[in-house]
Amino acid sequence: MTHTFDSGSFALELLLTGGPPPWDRYEILHTPEDLAAWLPDSHLALELPFSEEQVRISRVELDRVKEFRAAIWRVIPALTATKPVPGIPPADVDAKDLELINQMVGPLPTVRLSAVGRREWETPITGSQVLGAAARELVDLLGRKPERLxxxxxxxxxxxxxxxxRxxxxxxxxxxxxxxxxxVGSYRTRRHDDS
Ligand SMILES: [Zn+2]
Known part of the structure; x- marks a missing residue:
């Protein structure tokens, strides 16, 4: 069902990999290797592709990615408040979550020139850099255009x-x-009104 869904952002795309209950049943990041395998198809690789073998993620880094992901699940609905999250009571934004996101802003993946002058990733891309990229993006999106989240x-x-x-x-x-x-729903409603 998710193959036609574009989150428009790397940070929000992480929500597709699972989350705290009730989304833990959709969890796909069980090991650091799972995250390494997921990344090459993510927004992070859109502009400049990389392979699973070029990524190095530790267990600790995976846990931090999941902490960050859980914070996004709470923060976006609390800050944008377009509708309640199905199955979750509405809550105010927790300053601790915002601080956690701030703490995740860190080193970013870097690019370099290859021997033939092409742009390439400096490898390995580490879990901390992946997290840094996601956190930096989320801070920018939330801080600059929250109405678009x-x-x-x-x-x-x-x-x-x-x-x-646009x-x-x-x-x-x-x-x-x-x-x-x-x-389909509004079509049915119209037909019902006509008859
Ligand atoms: Zn939908």
């Missing part, structure tokens, strides 16, 4: 995204998943 408007859908569209009016995780369901 949204949860899908679909009922019972908790997918969060950064709206990169008009800034994106409502759905994806048309295929929640957008069409809504269209």
């Amino acid at each position: 949204r949860m899908c408007a679909g009922d019972n859908c908790a997918l969060m995204f950064y709206d990169t569209s 008009p800034g009016n994106r409502r759905w995780c994806s048309m295929q998943r929640c957008g069409n369901r809504n269209k």
